[in-house]
Amino acid sequence: MSKLHVTTTINGEPVEYLCDASASMLDILRGPLGLTGTKEGCGSGDCGACSITVDGRLVCACLMLAAEAEGKAIGTIEGMAEHGVLHPLQQKFLEMAALQCGICTPGVLMASKALLERNPDPTEEEVRFWLAGNLCRCTGYDKIVRAVMETAADMRETVR
Template identity: 80%
Template sequence: MAKIHVTTTINGDPTEFLCDPADSMLDALRGPLGLTGAKEGCGTGDCGACSITVDGRLVCSCLMLAAEAEGHEIATIEGMAEGEKLHPLQQKFLELAALQCGICTPGVLVAAKSLLERNPDPSETEVRYWLAGNLCRCTGYDKIVRAVMETAAEMREAAR
């Protein structure tokens, strides 16, 4: 089977890779690209562990063909921190212990960042709705929601 050549941008870096026609974006990220932050939880788009953004739109990478990345801007959990400096969401998740096993955490963080980019002042209901596609079996959701809400407030204050 012939490989497909894909040219894209991942976490701000121009990237090229080869993939099989049936490879998911998750396969490409975790395989040839070596970006293992997105996790395969279900393989059916139900758990959100593999969440990435494509041109700013939240996507389950297990449901996207790798070839579809051609010409698009992809963001993964690996691009969230700036060097050694954690994104405010990552820092708040650590401070409030809003993570445990780590399977869901990358997808939750990518989804939460996507929410705050669209709505810097979400209500608790909006946060819970936005994160409904991310399943967590360890922490429950209260610490996660609190971390997102507190980060949003701190980011708004810093922007003033």
């Protein structure tokens, strides 16, 4: 079986790879590309641990074929910090202990970032709705929601 050649952008950098037609984006990220921050939780799109962005849209990497990345801009947790400086969400999650074992955290952070890029002033209900696709067995979500809400407030204040 011949391999497919894919040219894409991942975290702002041009990337090329070869993949089988059936390979998932998660397989390619964690395998040949060595971007292991994106986690596999369920493999069926139910847990959100593998959340990435594709052209700014939140996607489960386990459900996306790697070949579908052709010409697209992919964002992963590795691209969230810039020049060694944590993204405000990452910093707030640390400050507020809004993370525990780390399996769901990359997906929750990616989903939270995607939310704040679309809606910089979400209500608590909107945050909870947006994060409903990210399952966590270690926490009750309150610290996560508070961290997202406080980050949103801080980022709005910075813009002023």
